[in-house]
Amino acid sequence: MTAEGMPRVNADFGAYPTVEFEGEAPAGLKVVELVEGDGPLVRKGDTVTVNYHGLVWGSDSPFDSSFDRHQPASFAIGVGQVIKGWDQSLPGHNVGSRILVSIPSQYGYGPQGMPQAGIGGGDTLVFVIDIISTR
Template identity: 75%
Template sequence: MATDMPVVKGAFGDTPQIEFPSEQAPQGLKVVELEEGNGPIVRRGDTVTVNYHGQVWGNDKAFDSSFERHHPASFGIGVGQVIKGWDQTVPGHNVGSRLLISIPPQYGYGANGAPQAGIGGDDTLVFVVDIISTR
């Protein structure tokens, strides 16, 4: 069983490159702060603006990336507007932070997955999230 998180190349603002240490994802919901920002802290109920890059564990291509679209996303955090893994890991971090999040299915899209995005029901998702602003 692997407990290592992926290696991320690129700094805050750069499109990340994710390298997986093994074929097996770690168990449970994991978050690592790759860079600590010095802006305001994100709180549950805030509207947060982020850039993000999401891959299925072990895949070499993103299933979704606001970095690649060159358009950040904004949404309520901690209030059920996004997957549970984001609601539980993004609050408490500062604006300017870069997070690496490993999200097992029960905190992502569940047993049904998201077939339109190529996500299976047993896939672990990996996101790199740059927190741009919060209000």
């Protein structure tokens, strides 16, 4: 599945993400719901459990993937525990949703990047996120 200006991603909730890039990263934070879940709505302040696959725009291999670890991640959303792009992208989506997020550096790791993860300053990040639960 694809949306204008975004990478191609398989839209099957729970399936290992495949990501194909074309062209330049979009400007600004961009969120595309690939699968709309029918579970509870994620709200700011909730603790969410997700599977995610994160790549630097244009990269073939992820810098981090809970799919690779076979271990979902849980954290509070909308309260500064994760990068701003996540805090602004997840609330408003339902459990069971697969979302594709393009996060410019100002909503990610900024001009300093995160070199230990292979993220350069100014890099746009792309995440495929499956929302497993919220509480």
